[in-house]
Amino acid sequence: MSDKNGILVVAEPKDGKLANVTLESITRASALAATAGGPVSVVIIAADAGALSANAGRYGADRVYVVETPEAAVFRPGLFVDAAMAAIRAADPALVLCAGSPDGRDVASGCAARLGAGLLVDITGLEIQDGRFVVTHPCFGGSVIVEKEATTSPAVATVRPNVFAREEAPRDAEVVALSVGFSPSSLLTKVLEVVCENAGIVSLEEASVIVAGGRGVGSAENFALIRELAVELGAAVGASRAIVDEGWVHHQYQVGQTGKTVSPQLYIACGISGAIQHAAGMQTAKCIVAINRDPEAAIFNFADFGIVGDLNVVVPALTTEIRRRKAAS
């Protein structure tokens, strides 16, 4: 490793909290710091950044830079890059990790351009080998997984959500308030409105329960069975690629190697065979329940609970029973 100083995570504020991908990045960085030395720093840029700093310490940050300004109540690319750069100057890290989200990608590319640094995008693995950061990254639609090495110091990377565990490792993090003088050109753009296509529906990447449907669902119309069970459980909806390719649901719901990687507490797979490319996106779920009429389906090899049966019978029965229990409680 260079003489630079550990890893800096650029936090993504989300709904008054730190996004899961930020907590996952801090966890991974602090696991690496335990073997390679160097502190884990986090920069939080938000209107309420101070209030969010304790959570960074809870997941293993040694130092938290706080940039608190009302201007950061909404995402402003220039302002966030200015603030992240101030933290990079203060922390002097060997690696900067940003969220693999639309906002995180904006910040990462802005910082990499200003630093003249290498940008490692959409990483799904991060190791230190012979003192160098080595990342993995799926490409060509997920059919090839490449290993890349950071050749600049610092390097900048974006982390795919849900690929690293999120584990508490409480530290007494030092909180440092950073005062950043924003130039007028940094304030030229701001996000005016965020339109959430699925307002009221739990986001797939952040969900603790997911109900997913595959080709066994039979038709686009019958996917309503999956949605109804998800609503009763307060769960997000997921899908296999087979039914995305069929046009039954939008690609945003796809779980797997070429879709989203998820890591919920509970994943209920309905009519999904369990192909390796689907498993790649959900195998780290804490508990997997599979409903499939084929007892030989591959998904039963890694499911925690299996129900061999017709989903047209099992799923509505589950939905009805959950409704009944909710009404009774």
Ligand SMILES: Cc1cc2nc3c(=O)[nH]c(=O)nc-3n(C[C@H](O)[C@H](O)[C@H](O)COP(=O)(O)OP(=O)(O)OC[C@H]3O[C@@H](n4cnc5c(N)ncnc54)[C@H](O)[C@@H]3O)c2cc1C
């Ligand atoms: C490069 C590459 C990337 C890929 N990326 C992804 C990805 O990101 N995500 C992904 O999901 N796939 C991906 N795939 C596709 C993957 O290989 C499988 O083809 C796909 O996951 C199959 O989807 P499925 O399980 O819904 O369909 P099928 O394999 O057709 O399985 C349907 C299952 O439903 C069961 N079934 C049928 N009727 C019922 C019923 N009434 N009740 C209960 N069970 C029933 C069947 O027994 C069967 O097991 C990728 C493939 C490649 C080559």
